[in-house]
Amino acid sequence: MTKEIYHHQGENLPPETQHDQQSISEENLNNYWRANLGLLAKLLSVWFVVSFGCGILLVDWLDQFSFFGFKLGFWFAQQGAIYVFVALIFIYSWRMKVLERRFGVDDDEEHSS
Amino acid sequence: MTTQMLTYLFVGASFILYIGIAIWSRADSTKDFYVAGGGVHPVLNGMATAADWMSAASFISMAGIISFMGRDGAVYLMGWTGGYVLLALLLAPYLRKFGRFTVPDFIGERYYSKTARIVAVVCLIFISFTYVAGQMRGVGIVFSRYLEVDVSTGVIIGMAVVFMYAVLGGMKGITYTQVAQYCVLIFAYMVPAIFISIMITDNPIPQLGFGSEVNDGSGLSVLQKLDGVLMDLGFNAYTEGTKSTIDVFAITAALMFGTAGLPHVLVRFFTVPKVSDARLSAGYALVFIAILYTTAPAVASFARLNLVDTVHNSSYEQAPEWFSNWEQTGLVGWEDKNDDGIMQYSAGSKNEVSIDRDIMVLANPEIANLPGWVIALVAAGGVAAALSTAAGLLLVISSAISHDVLKQTLMPNISEKQELFYARLAAAVAVCIAGLFGIYPPAFVAQVVAFAFGLAAASLFPALLMGIFYKPMNKEGAITGMLVGLIFTFTYIVYFKFVSPEFNSAEYWLFGISPEGIGFIGMLLNIISAYGVSRVTSPPPLNVQNLVDDIRIPAGAGVAHKH
Numbered sequence: 001m002t003k004e005i006y007h008h009q010g011e012n013l014p015p016e017t018q019h020d021q022q023s024i025s026e027e028n029l030n031n032y033w034r035a036n037l038g039l040l041a042k043l044l045s046v047w048f049v050v051s052f053g054c055g056i057l058l059v060d061w062l063d064q065f066s067f068f069g070f071k072l073g074f075w076f077a078q079q080g081a082i083y084v085f086v087a088l089i090f091i092y093s094w095r096m097k098v099l100e101r102r103f104g105v106d107d108d109e110e111h112s113s
Numbered sequence: 114m115t116t117q118m119l120t121y122l123f124v125g126a127s128f129i130l131y132i133g134i135a136i137w138s139r140a141d142s143t144k145d146f147y148v149a150g151g152g153v154h155p156v157l158n159g160m161a162t163a164a165d166w167m168s169a170a171s172f173i174s175m176a177g178i179i180s181f182m183g184r185d186g187a188v189y190l191m192g193w194t195g196g197y198v199l200l201a202l203l204l205a206p207y208l209r210k211f212g213r214f215t216v217p218d219f220i221g222e223r224y225y226s227k228t229a230r231i232v233a234v235v236c237l238i239f240i241s242f243t244y245v246a247g248q249m250r251g252v253g254i255v256f257s258r259y260l261e262v263d264v265s266t267g268v269i270i271g272m273a274v275v276f277m278y279a280v281l282g283g284m285k286g287i288t289y290t291q292v293a294q295y296c297v298l299i300f301a302y303m304v305p306a307i308f309i310s311i312m313i314t315d316n317p318i319p320q321l322g323f324g325s326e327v328n329d330g331s332g333l334s335v336l337q338k339l340d341g342v343l344m345d346l347g348f349n350a351y352t353e354g355t356k357s358t359i360d361v362f363a364i365t366a367a368l369m370f371g372t373a374g375l376p377h378v379l380v381r382f383f384t385v386p387k388v389s390d391a392r393l394s395a396g397y398a399l400v401f402i403a404i405l406y407t408t409a410p411a412v413a414s415f416a417r418l419n420l421v422d423t424v425h426n427s428s429y430e431q432a433p434e435w436f437s438n439w440e441q442t443g444l445v446g447w448e449d450k451n452d453d454g455i456m457q458y459s460a461g462s463k464n465e466v467s468i469d470r471d472i473m474v475l476a477n478p479e480i481a482n483l484p485g486w487v488i489a490l491v492a493a494g495g496v497a498a499a500l501s502t503a504a505g506l507l508l509v510i511s512s513a514i515s516h517d518v519l520k521q522t523l524m525p526n527i528s529e530k531q532e533l534f535y536a537r538l539a540a541a542v543a544v545c546i547a548g549l550f551g552i553y554p555p556a557f558v559a560q561v562v563a564f565a566f567g568l569a570a571a572s573l574f575p576a577l578l579m580g581i582f583y584k585p586m587n588k589e590g591a592i593t594g595m596l597v598g599l600i601f602t603f604t605y606i607v608y609f610k611f612v613s614p615e616f617n618s619a620e621y622w623l624f625g626i627s628p629e630g631i632g633f634i635g636m637l638l639n640i641i642s643a644y645g646v647s648r649v650t651s652p653p654p655l656n657v658q659n660l661v662d663d664i665r666i667p668a669g670a671g672v673a674h675k676h
Contacts, residue, residue, distance in 0.1 A: 033665055040202055047198050051191045051369075056361050059184075059354070069324030069334045074352045077187035078179075078410040079320060082194045082403050089201040089396035096206075097389060100667055107387045107667040 032103035039095055043088050050076060050084040116485035120259045123486075123493040127297055128274055131500070134293060135278030135286045143533050146283030147214035147512050148383040153288055155390040159397025161288045162381045164295035164497070165505035166193075166398070167405060168244070169251025172298060172498035177470030180413035183351040187410075188364045192566075194399060194406050195365070196372025199574075201395030204373060205382040207581045209391035210664045214383065215509070216376045216573065217517040223580040224588040225657055227522055232595050234513045236572045237376045241506045242546070243565045244377075248506070249551025251499040254471065259492035268551035271500060272544055279504045279511075280540045287504045288384060294497040299404060301494025305478045305487050306408050309415045312481055319411035327418075339418050346421070347460035351414065360622075363630030370636055371566030374574030376513075377505045388667035416473040419480050424466055425458040432456070435479035444469035444476075503547060511539035564606055567628070571598030571635025579643060584661045586643065589650040594643025602635035 054062060054076035062073035070079070100106035140146040153161070171193070179186030211219050217237060221230030249268055256267025278286040310322035314335060323335045331338065340350040349355055356364075372378065381398075382391045423433055429447060439445045446467040447456050458466045475495070478487045515536035520527060527535070572595045579586040579594075606628045609617040617628070626634060652658075 029662070029666060036665075043202060044198075047195065051195050051365065052362060055187055055191055056358060056365060063352070067324075068321065069326070070336065071352055074184055074336070075324070077184060078190055079407055081187075081191050082407055085194050085198050086396065086399050086403050088198050089392070089399055092202055093389065093392040093396055096392060100389070105666045105668045107389055 028103055029105070032099060032105055035099050035103075036096070039092065039099070043092055046084065047088055051081045055081045116488050117259075117261070119485050119489035120492045123489040124260065124496055127293075127493045127497060130293055131274055131290045132277050134290045135282050138282050138285045138289050140281070140283035140285045140533070143214070143516075143529050143536065145285045146533055146536050147516065148380070149283075149285040149288045152386055153384040155385055155394035156397050157292050158288070158381060158385050158390075158394045159399075160295040160401055161291035162378065162394065162398035163401035163405075164291040164298065164501040165287075165381060166378055166402060166502070167298065167498055168502035169248050169495065169499035171405065171409075172302065173251055173254070173471050173474050173495055176409045176412040176416065177473030179410055180417040180473050181470055183349065184354045185356045185361060186413065188356075188361055188368065190406055190410060192365045192368025193372055194402060195369040197395055197399040197402070199369060199373040200378065200382075201392050201399075204379065204577055204581070205391040205395050206388045206667065207664045208379060208577070209382050209385060210388050210667060211660075212383070214380075215512050215516050216379050216577075217513055218521070219580065220573075220576055220591070221517065221521065223657065223660065224576075224586075224591045225654065226588040226592065229576075229588055229592050229595070230517055230521065232592060232599075233573065233576070234517050236568060236595070236599060237513050238510055240375065240565045240569050240573075241377060241510050242550075245503055245506045245510075245543075245547040246550040248499045248503040249547055252496060252503075253551055254475075255492055255495040255499070259489075265552045268548055271496065271503075272548040272551070275500055275504050275507065276541065276544045279507050279544065280537050283536065283540070284380075284384060284508055287501075287508055290504065291501045294501040295401060297497040298494040298501075299401070301490040301497070302405055302474075303408065304490060305481070305483055306412050306415075308483050308487065309419070309477065309481045310411065313415055313418065319415075320407045323411040323414045335414055335418065339414055342418065342421050346425070346458065351417070357625050359625050360627050360630055363624075363626040363633045365630075367570050367630045367632035367636075368566050370570035370574045371632055372569075374569035374572070374577065375565070376569075376573065377502075377509045379577075380509055380512075381505075412474065412477065416477050416480070419477070420468065420473075421458060423480060424456055426455060428455050430454065433480070435476050438479065439472055439476050444472045507540055507543045507547060510543045511536055514539040514543075564603075567602045567606060567632025567635060568599060570632035571602040571639055575636055575639040575643065579640070581661070581664065583644075584658055585647055585652050587647050587650055587653045590643040590645075590647030593646045594639040597642045598635040598639030601638055602632050605631045605635075 054073065056077070059073035059077055062076065063071040065072040067075050097106065175189055178189065208216075208219060211222075213219065213222070217230045217233035220233040221227065249271070252271040253264040253268050256262050256270070257264045260267065262270075278290050282290075306319045307317055310319040311317050313327060314322045314325040315328050316322040316325045326332060326334055327338050333341070336352050340352055343349070343351055354361065382394065385391050385394050424436070429449070432447075436445060436447075440447070448465050448467075450463065450465050451457070456466050457463060475491065478491055515532055515538075519535055520532050575598065576591050576595050579591065605623070609622070609628045623631070623634065
């Protein structure tokens, strides 16, 4: 069920039915949006911790540890943060796909056409 | 075959490839011209984004800058990659769902205001031209050193090639050319890096190599040896920072938020078929970028070590061939201060060797004695990096003029055919202006790079972010915010870079933040003032609130939007 299809059907429905469907659909959309915001908060915290945290604020303290021949703080600043960035985007892509299917708002071809 | 001939061959062959792609992928509609028809595969779009993003500065200058900054060079590494996380999570999918042609399109519609659209166009043009000027200088350097043609001739050849595929093909031509350019540039970057990593550490993976032991039997790792060597010469240790923590924080933040607000990067996500593709595509783009960005710090440390080894305390008479080659371009120099005929490299007044940061990548294959074809490859890679970014920038400039200024504001009645004609005309004019920048580089080019990111962070990024995530944001708030961020950041940079450069040091800076990092403060001011103003003015009309609801939902992005 996509919003697009719903809109076209909705125009021909009696007002009260339309209102009913609207509120169900709206609640669904609100839940989807809240789930998205929750996921964003988690992933952006990781984003902040590996770059601004490990790479900048804690870099001198982390440098006392050694990691594959690097000082750990230095490694985060010049290598590690970038690897985590890549992982974050793919995790977000994957989790969002799951969320969208769950709330029926995904953009797969078979649904939207 | 000589290195010279190989270089002509490689660069020439790459040009023929680009022009061939341009002819094959001609644009037939404004949709083709602005967003490549909206049907680019996410992996290909990721490659094109990576080539678009990695400019002459990334390819030629970045490793050199890091090699002189040591650990502080991480501001560029994290700043220019971390922005993609913000792009993929906060902007790209929603802009794709919005589904129009340009970034000012979104600002203009979301804030239901021609003023907002024009403010966005001004930011976009300023940011993009600043950037283009740097690309043209890169093309000039590569041509003058490797092909021994005049810089002006080099720029004109480069512009002719960009003209072919940007004016004919628009976004469609540019996208497929950039895919080819990415392949050329990444191959050209990795081959010498791998060779040098093997040479110094026996480890073929540069990312691991610069943490491995040097194969000279000393038992020290590359970074340990480099720290020791540099401290002996009076420099700071390579793995320790010299900038204040707050400044490193602010610069990294300004570069990250700036990256996410750069129009030529944002517009790339309008070209994929679906919302989920926009997210994936940003991920692929960052993978392709990270290959170069994680190699660069390795190249930086190898190059610095190599340089000290080959130059310091060797006699000028027996100087390696690369030294005299590059001396002619003025990128390296030697002044015999103590008349002993020996080159001393050190920190402070006794130093006799001057080294431009750009040669760390350009001359690296020669310093490491790699074969001629590797050197020719680096030349072709440098040109690819510069041309791909220049083309992407020229396209956003021309579409902002033909679409946002003409079609949407001044001449709403022109047909699609006429709009396409104006888009080509604007691209042609922009190519010529960029060419002039390359031939007569304005003295301020190096000074204004901070502008592009600072202004993007302080103006466009917050307007886009609040437009998606804060529904009550209205036009009064957004316009105030953009202007506050823009004017504050602009004034701060101009003051310290041009008006009173003598005060450009930490004791005079606001909170100890340098002009490079001030865009971060500008961004915060933008958000605060926009929020304040939006609370005391009327909320956006219902149709705009519905638009925000609509872009938050991925479903239905495939439906074409008509203008």
